[in-house]
Amino acid sequence: MSRRTARRTPRGLLATAIATVALATLAAPASAGVGTTGAQTAAPQGRIFMVNPVQSSGDQNLTDGKDSATAVPASAYTLAGLRNLDASGGLSGRWATVRSNTGAAAKVADAAGYDRHDDQFEQVMAYFWVNEAQEYLQSLGFGSELPGANDRAQPVRIDQWGADNSFFTDKKAEIRYGKGGVDDAEDAEVIVHEYGHAVHNAQVPGFGTSEEAGSIGEAWGDYLAVSVGAYADAKYGWPRRTDLACVADWDSVSYTATVPHCLRRLDTDKTYADKVGEVHADGEIWSRALFDIRNALGARTADRVIVDAQFGFAPDTSFKDAALTTVATAQKLYGKSAADTVRKAFQARGIPGV
Ligand SMILES: [Ca+2]
Ligand SMILES: [Ca+2]
Numbered sequence: 001m002s003r004r005t006a007r008r009t010p011r012g013l014l015a016t017a018i019a020t021v022a023l024a025t026l027a028a029p030a031s032a033g034v035g036t037t038g039a040q041t042a043a044p045q046g047r048i049f050m051v052n053p054v055q056s057s058g059d060q061n062l063t064d065g066k067d068s069a070t071a072v073p074a075s076a077y078t079l080a081g082l083r084n085l086d087a088s089g090g091l092s093g094r095w096a097t098v099r100s101n102t103g104a105a106a107k108v109a110d111a112a113g114y115d116r117h118d119d120q121f122e123q124v125m126a127y128f129w130v131n132e133a134q135e136y137l138q139s140l141g142f143g144s145e146l147p148g149a150n151d152r153a154q155p156v157r158i159d160q161w162g163a164d165n166s167f168f169t170d171k172k173a174e175i176r177y178g179k180g181g182v183d184d185a186e187d188a189e190v191i192v193h194e195y196g197h198a199v200h201n202a203q204v205p206g207f208g209t210s211e212e213a214g215s216i217g218e219a220w221g222d223y224l225a226v227s228v229g230a231y232a233d234a235k236y237g238w239p240r241r242t243d244l245a246c247v248a249d250w251d252s253v254s255y256t257a258t259v260p261h262c263l264r265r266l267d268t269d270k271t272y273a274d275k276v277g278e279v280h281a282d283g284e285i286w287s288r289a290l291f292d293i294r295n296a297l298g299a300r301t302a303d304r305v306i307v308d309a310q311f312g313f314a315p316d317t318s319f320k321d322a323a324l325t326t327v328a329t330a331q332k333l334y335g336k337s338a339a340d341t342v343r344k345a346f347q348a349r350g351i352p353g354v
C-alpha cells in the first residue's frame with residue numbers, strides 16, 4: 001500500500017509522504033487505507049458486483065446457470081478498493097475477517113481477477129461489503145460522536161450448504177453465507193442483511209427473543225442492506241435499475257417466479273393487523289416504517305435516528321416500545337418535527353399505543 005502511495009504522490013511531496021505512511025503503518029497496522037494525517041493510501045482493488053447484477057443492470061432474466069461465469073456479463077462487475085486490510089495478504093482487516101470452507105482462500109493480490117464461478121469471488125464480496133457497511137455506520141458518527149455499532153472485525157465464513165441459509169450465529173457472533181441457488185454472497189443485499197443481525201446483537205446482546213423483536217431484526221437487516229447499497233451507489237456512481245425498495249434482486253431469482261425478483265420489499269402496505277407470527281413476513285411491517293422515515297427525513301438523518309434508537313431496545317422488545325424509543329431518539333437528536341415524522345410513520349403501520 002505504501003508503494004502505491006509513492007507512485008501516486010507528486011514528486012515534491014514524495015519523501016514526506018513515504019515518511020508519513022511509514023509512521024501511520026507503525027502506529028496502526030490494521031487500518032491501512034485511510035490515513036489520519038491527510039496522506040491518502042490506495043487500497044488494493046477487488047472485483048465485485050455493484051450491489052448485485054440484477055440491480056445494476058435491470059435485467060430480470062439473469063439466472064444462476066449453475067454458478068457459471070458466463071451467466072453474468074462482465075459489465076455487472078467493477079473494481080473497488082478493499083480498504084482497512086491488515087498485512088496478512090488475505091481478506092482480514094479492521095472490520096471483517098473472511099474465511100471459507102469452500103475452495104481456496106482468496107488472496108488480496110489476486111482479488112481484482114476473480115469471477116463469480118471462482119469460490120474466492122464471494123469471499124471478496126463479503127469482505128468488501130461488510131467493510132463498506134461498517135464504514136457507512138462510521139460515516140454516520142457511530143464509533144466517534146455516537147457509540148460504535150459492531151465496530152470490530154466481524155468474523156465471516158463462506159459455507160457450502162445445500163440450501164439458501166445465510167445466518168448470523170449468536171454464540172460465535174459469526175456470519176455464515178451459504179451457497180444455495182445463487183451463492184448468497186454474490187448479492188450485497190444478502191451480505192449486508194446478515195451484517196444487520198450482527199449490528200443488532202452488538203448493540204443489544206441477544207437481541208430478538210420475542211416474535212416482534214425478531215421481526216424488527218429482519219426488518220433492520222433488509223433496511224440496512226438497501227441503505228448501504230444506496231450509499232455505495234451514490235459514492236461510486238454505480239447504476240441502480242431496480243426499485244430501491246427491492247431486497248436481494250439477484251439471490252431471489254432462484255426462488256421467485258414473478259418479476260421484479262425480490263426476496264422482500266421495504267414498501268409493502270402491511271400493517272399491524274397483517275401480522276402472521278413469522279419474523280420475515282412481519283418484518284415488512286417494520287421495514288416499511290423505516291423506509292417512510294428515510295423518505296421523509298433523508299437517509300443520513302433517518303439512519304442516525306434508527307441506529308441510535310436500537311441501542312435502547314430490549315432484547316424482547318415489542319413493536320410499540322421500539323417505536324416509542326425511536327420517536328424519543330428523533331426528538332433527542334433532531335427535535336419535535338423529526339419526532340412527529342417518525343411517530344407518523346409508525347402510526348401509519350397501525351402499531352398500537354404509538
Ligand atoms: Ca459464485
Ligand atoms: Ca442463495
Ligand SMILES: [Ca+2]
Pocket residue numbers: 055189229242243244245246247248249
Ligand atoms: Ca436491491
Ligand SMILES: [Zn+2]
Pocket residue numbers: 193194197217218221
Ligand atoms: Zn435475517
